[in-house]
Amino acid sequence: MNQRAEVTSFSAVMAQVDGWDSDNCPVRDVISQIAGKWSTLLLHALSDRPYRFGELRRLVPDISQRMLTQTLRDLQRDGYIARTVYPTKPPSVEYSMTPLGHSLFAPLSKVLQWAQDNHEQVKAARLAFDGSDLAR
């Protein structure tokens, strides 16, 4: 896709990783979904066991029902979670993680773990940066 075929080692890797012409980048197509504010949180919850709507709502108190519904819908749309309706009275809906979801969450959880482990370092880096030259 590079008209002048920049044969750096990077562009080779890039072509391999991205598909890559402009906007229909496969990686971003997938990442942009799970990069939402609540997606990783819900994936993390459902990686443990299935949950009902109200349970998730209680587990994540500061999510609005709008975003809970929407995020669950998007995750279901991408095939990461499954939605099962039990016609009880009143009706209950259970969300569970699919094999695809688990296969995604395996590497994803490593990143979340990294974020947790290195949060202090990142905060320190920000302080150092903001307090120094380019601070302004």
Place this chain on the structure above:
Amino acid sequence: MNQRAEVTSFSAVMAQVDGWDSDNCPVRDVISQIAGKWSTLLLHALSDRPYRFGELRRLVPDISQRMLTQTLRDLQRDGYIARTVYPTKPPSVEYSMTPLGHSLFAPLSKVLQWAQDNHEQVKAARLAFDGSDLAR
């Protein structure tokens, strides 16, 4: 932070993973930065070798110079990349990945790899979802 102390297996994991009261979630504090549209792309580039500003601009043709500057600045602020100015004529600036950046990119690259490998499955899931019941 759960007033009623929901002792599900999830909440235990959650407390461990998140810190977790509401908005100053460590995980999201870190993730929201690297979830930007261009962050992973630039991290990926710089994981290979250092690059100059103009090189990155050519490697990622569809990024605006505004977002290139801003994303690089943010990545530097979080300590993932280092900025080195060579007072040549005209001046050149080199960006390189720090050890912290490499330690982040190790797990992150696994997720990118997953996204690449499973893009087709995700697209298929979307088609199936859009074409079926909830399609509306």
Place this chain on the structure above:
DNA sequence: CCGGATCCCACACGATACTG
């Protein structure tokens, strides 16, 4: 060559009220 400053828009997200 490497940016900063400004204008602008789309969209993710939140708050609230209403339904089956």
Place this chain on the structure above:
DNA sequence: CAGTATCGTGTGGGATCCGG
């Protein structure tokens, strides 16, 4: 209980012009 509908806002990101 498990959502849908509507409205309002903050901000991530693009386009363009200017500066060292």
